[in-house]
Amino acid sequence: MPLTVPVVGIFTNGAASSATRAQRAARLDDDIARANETWGNDCGLNFVVLRRFTLNVEIDADSVMDVTDQSISDAVDAARRRTNDATAIYVVYLSGKNFAPDADGNLPDGKGIALFSNFRSTTDYDLYGQVALADGALNSNIFPHEAGHGLFLRFTDPDDINSLTDVDPSNPGGDGHSDDPQNLMFPIVPRNNPLINADQCSVASQSKLIIENAAQNGGRAGRNRKRNGGRARRKRLKNKPQMVKRFNKIIAMMRNSARSDKCARRQKTRRRRSAKATCPVCYRSKTNTAVKMKSTRPNAFRRKSAAKAR
Ligand SMILES: [Zn+2]
Numbered sequence: 001m002p003l004t005v006p007v008v009g010i011f012t013n014g015a016a017s018s019a020t021r022a023q024r025a026a027r028l029d030d031d032i033a034r035a036n037e038t039w040g041n042d043c044g045l046n047f048v049v050l051r052r053f054t055l056n057v058e059i060d061a062d063s064v065m066d067v068t069d070q071s072i073s074d075a076v077d078a079a080r081r082r083t084n085d086a087t088a089i090y091v092v093y094l095s096g097k098n099f100a101p102d103a104d105g106n107l108p109d110g111k112g113i114a115l116f117s118n119f120r121s122t123t124d125y126d127l128y129g130q131v132a133l134a135d136g137a138l139n140s141n142i143f144p145h146e147a148g149h150g151l152f153l154r155f156t157d158p159d160d161i162n163s164l165t166d167v168d169p170s171n172p173g174g175d176g177h178s179d180d181p182q183n184l185m186f187p188i189v190p191r192n193n194p195l196i197n198a199d200q201c202s203v204a205s206q207s208k209l210i211i212e213n214a215a216q217n218g219g220r221a222g223r224n225r226k227r228n229g230g231r232a233r234r235k236r237l238k239n240k241p242q243m244v245k246r247f248n249k250i251i252a253m254m255r256n257s258a259r260s261d262k263c264a265r266r267q268k269t270r271r272r273r274s275a276k277a278t279c280p281v282c283y284r285s286k287t288n289t290a291v292k293m294k295s296t297r298p299n300a301f302r303r304k305s306a307a308k309a310r
Helices: 021-043 070-082 142-151 198-204 220-226 231-238 241-256 264-276 299-309
Strands: 003-012 045-055 089-093 110-121 124-133 293-296
Touching (some): 003 021, 003 142, 021 045, 021 142, 021 198, 045 070, 070 089, 070 124, 089 142, 110 241, 142 198
Parallel strands (some): 003 089
Antiparallel strands (some): 110 124
């Protein structure tokens, strides 16, 4: 069975490699290719571009503390309205080299989680990914790493609603990261040949961020496909928005307490720069209004959809 992870790219004003349509396509395609080099080669997952949007807002990563910040959620929600809430990892490309420093003084290049959109039970729910990347994530393995955080979200015990976790399955005592410096999920994301191990692959393969899993057990994608969304089921769906809110809050808290992701090479450069103190920080104004989107449906996805239909 194919294991497809759809990705929606959302470019905001001033993000690296976003000035032209070709540049935006190249940046998103590079992230997808890197995800397939790790998750594809080591685990059989197939990341594909679902849609690409340009959003007429500027969000400086430096003004963002977390991936659930309102500016990021607004951008993702705008895209989800355009995709009819499609199951996907929604990645927002921000301007600015890196995020605001965390409690430990780290300057992360990327942040990512999975969030519930509908929750009915521990086995019957929908997920979407929310990833934000700063310019520092360009040409790195930060995207596949952040996607990993989303793919690890699961209930370890279907009978226990409190068993929600996103810890790295190969490092149960950790905080969502691997202790192996060559592993993709190490907090300092490896630049070359990152690895995925069997435990990570086993959990990731069951994620409802994978379209084929979302279609099972009455997931939204499945209901859409079967067109059997009866009135009773729709009613049940509407009954649990508070549960969704509660879980998403818990997930955000789990991510906040985790070690942040760094890129080793960039950290070194930064240390050199700060020693010289010749690099003033410019704070650009943040505007969340005028949400105007242009969308493109890349040929690659159209071809893939056509191939699947055949
Ligand atoms: Zn991480």
